[in-house]
Amino acid sequence: MKKTITILTFLSLLLTIWAAVLWLLPSAADTTNTNKTRYGLNEGLELVELNNGATGKRYVVEDANGNELFTIPLRNCMLDTRYRNGQLRFRELATRREGFIDRDGIVTFTTTAADSILPKDMQTAATIAQTSNEANSGINTYQKASASIGKGAQSIPTVSLQKIAKDNPFYKEAAKVLKGKMSVDDAKNRRMILNYCEHFRTAYTTKDIPFLRQVFSDKALIIVGNMVKPAADNGKCQAGGSRVTYAIHSKRNYLLRLSKVFDMNKNVDVSFSDFRIMRHPTMDGIYGVTLRQQYKSDRYSDDGYLFLLWDFRDKTMPLIHVRTWQPAEAIHDTNEIINIQDFNLE
Known part of the structure; x- marks a missing residue:
């Protein structure tokens, strides 16, 4: 009997590990039969369409020697087919926002459709080089993202690593x-x-739900902490004795709640500090990010520690598998902050 229980326990453990591996492994990409469509060299750069058949299309930029510089970091967009004055113009099909990708692959949003500045001769060419819904996002250089929501939106300038x-x-x-x-x-x-x-930070200040929907894994684990203060007999909160409760949300539920928050608040401001990146010791492309986040809106504000588990194994579509938030007042030692070492991914 004991032997049977031991075997069943072992099999259950194996199935759990296998499920975790399947959850994290990116889908295999067939790179053996890739068809290339070139749109012509201009200003030393060329837009190239890579069609991998069943896995869909993606667009890259190559130099004059055919070296791939970066993947186009957009999805579901209309693209110009050549660089003009160092900029590759684009328009998002869903939001109609427009912007450009510079020579380093950095994205900057500039206008809405109402203020369109796309080249007139782009309209036909861009339809040919339209990124598909399956094309994934992959920005390989740092940007202080530019964002615009209607006229008068704040524009954040692009900054290189050297200028931080x-x-x-x-x-x-x-x-x-x-x-x-x-x-x-x-x-x-x-x-x-x-x-x-x-x-990710500016997605909250600009209420960019489409970006958050794109970057969170469909199976993302989202944990939010909340300080609960016990009430006295008179209904007022007592000093001391606070405890932390944690709520687990699915991606869908979290984004629905967040959309309601955005609708109720005209202004949302998010700032980061104590930023730290930790690479997983054995799994290439898996990183943990810990940071302190100060959140402020018209109706609510908080201060806490954010942890994000990033998966960069698919270079064209980085994903967040885990997001946790802990109230700062609940943290008495840095060892209490959730980090990548708290998750067994193997």
């Missing part, structure tokens, strides 16, 4: 990359993390 100021929350991690002591792949991944985390 010492008081910027990303400065320490950017300096590590610039020292050049990391492997090429690790440095690229960290650049992408810096870029995506800034875009």
